[in-house]
Amino acid sequence: MAIPTIDFSCFDSADPCCLEQLASQVDQALRNSGFMMITGLAIDERSQAQAFESAKQFFALPAVDKDNSRYTNSGDNFGYQQLQGEHLDPTAPADLKEAFTMRDAINQRNHWPNTEFRTSAQSFYQQCMFGAQQVLTVMALALELPGDFFNQRHLGENITLRYLHYPASLQPCSERQLGAGAHTDYGTITLLFQHGVSGLQVQDKQGNWLDVPCIDNAIVINTGDLMHRWSNGRYRSTLHRVKPASTERPRYAIAFFVDPDSDIAIECLPSCVSEQQPARFVPTTAGQHIQDKIQASLDAANAAKEYS
Numbered sequence: 001m002a003i004p005t006i007d008f009s010c011f012d013s014a015d016p017c018c019l020e021q022l023a024s025q026v027d028q029a030l031r032n033s034g035f036m037m038i039t040g041l042a043i044d045e046r047s048q049a050q051a052f053e054s055a056k057q058f059f060a061l062p063a064v065d066k067d068n069s070r071y072t073n074s075g076d077n078f079g080y081q082q083l084q085g086e087h088l089d090p091t092a093p094a095d096l097k098e099a100f101t102m103r104d105a106i107n108q109r110n111h112w113p114n115t116e117f118r119t120s121a122q123s124f125y126q127q128c129m130f131g132a133q134q135v136l137t138v139m140a141l142a143l144e145l146p147g148d149f150f151n152q153r154h155l156g157e158n159i160t161l162r163y164l165h166y167p168a169s170l171q172p173c174s175e176r177q178l179g180a181g182a183h184t185d186y187g188t189i190t191l192l193f194q195h196g197v198s199g200l201q202v203q204d205k206q207g208n209w210l211d212v213p214c215i216d217n218a219i220v221i222n223t224g225d226l227m228h229r230w231s232n233g234r235y236r237s238t239l240h241r242v243k244p245a246s247t248e249r250p251r252y253a254i255a256f257f258v259d260p261d262s263d264i265a266i267e268c269l270p271s272c273v274s275e276q277q278p279a280r281f282v283p284t285t286a287g288q289h290i291q292d293k294i295q296a297s298l299d300a301a302n303a304a305k306e307y308s
Ligand SMILES: O=C(O)CCC(=O)C(=O)O
Pocket: 164, 180, 185, 192, 199, 200, 240, 241, 242, 253, 255
């Protein structure tokens, strides 16, 4: 199962074939693996570098400072989560990662660690939003929808920037220990920025785990559960996981989860339903689905703590 690289740099050009070609490449990738590497999205490199720098500085703070902005509930989905604060695969030990999660970063007023952190996060959030809108436009065309169909349903309420740190020099306590347990993402698409250290793996249709390479200037983009439902299973929501960081090198990554606004009804799209392929999923609401999934991973982490 190859993960293709797709170059979006023609998106704003006058090339009349560009969008059609991108739509066909994206459609193929999302049907086959649910993952693609995208280059040429106009996301400012300085803003990305600043976001990584800011994440590194924050995670290096003493625990008591980080706890000043601690994550309190899945509804806000905002703030600092300590090591093993999330348990993505309840059959494995809790995740060896810490995270700073920022739902709807532009409109969040509370719990920011400091102004500099907030400014750089908000600026990167806007850059990611811009890139994501291009990808959503191409996906809409691939699914025979008006170009702004998905953009109108992703105004930001559930769009979430998340800094991730997989610390080095922690000896995994068991072979089953992971940096992030096997999971599928919950929403529409995820943009994932890596920072020179690989570790992400995706599962192929035979159940093998394949390494996702770290390619300079390429963003990993995958489809999540709600897109799987929306497209009546045409686009995959592929299981993936992160190996624990090596003892020498920490791993930093930034995820940008592009999830629909809470009230959006997710019903199989007409272009994905036919007499031969009837709708496989009952309609659901985006907000409820996302909230239930986040809460389940927090509950699993809390349960693991109680029993340890
Ligand atoms: O750190 C990574 O590479 C992936 C993280 C991930 O899959 C997630 O946060 O959903």
